[in-house]
Amino acid sequence: MSAYLLPVVLLIASNVFMTVAWYGHLKYSTAPLWAVVIISWSIAFIEYWMAVPANRIGHQVYSTAQLKTIQEVITLVVFVGFSTFYLKEPPSLTTVAGFVLIGLGAMLVFKG
Template sequence: MSPSWTALLPILMLIGSNVFMTFAWYGHLKVEKGPLWIIVLASWGIAFFEYWLAVPANRIGHAVYSAAELKTMQEVITLAVFAVFSVTYLGERLTANHVIGFAFIALGAAFVFKGPL
């Protein structure tokens, strides 16, 4: 695998895994009826596919990124995926407070990738 592909593939896989996990954790909020045990089993079923992307993404990505960088990437991707999900699927508003809070988290992420100070 080429070095650029080794750097890009984990990011794409983490985006995909976060889409699955966001649906597993929050997709059921649109389901108003049904036993909780069925909702939990359905969420586990969705999360199964998240793991099939996240675990290989981290193993492949560790050839290029540190564990801290991979975790930081995952958190920023999670927020971005969740922001889109909450607006498009749940119909919630993204407020200025959300954007400012996410920006502070992204600023913190930038320090992880900056290297030693």
Template structure:
């Protein structure tokens, strides 16, 4: 059964936010765990990434009914920066500097061109 157009627009974004939470944890969550071996860290990261794929792949499949592939990738990148910024500040306790904010703003400006008419 096809999704309503409104749901087809918003559901992929919600799913990409979820997938990015998993992927950010898989890629950066281990940075505070210094005692585990690299092999264990990689295996744990793969396990977390498995769940990320269960959100990202359907999000792109559903999203491609209303967005182009370039738009989906752009949404993914903006979501990634947003999720990572929060994760970096809250979990890693690393500050976001003015240079970070300017760089992210430039990326957001580039993203705006992808969605422009």
């Protein structure tokens, strides 16, 4: 897989894990906070095994700013899907509009 595509695939996977680590516990509000933190940290540990190589490999062909931008756009897309389908909290129109503006800003990073 190319140095252009592999980092994107790894960042998608890492963002799925990180989103689950950060927000998955919200469905389990009665779980003890200490347990949620340990479980979330364990999930995030797996995420790091994808995010760090994604950035190392990606830096061969992308600038650091481009890598961060790719990661942020992926984060928003993964978050919207997770929020909508797992938490049953679809984004409002204003949230979607805000995310679109962020996406437009991301395009500027790649134009420069």
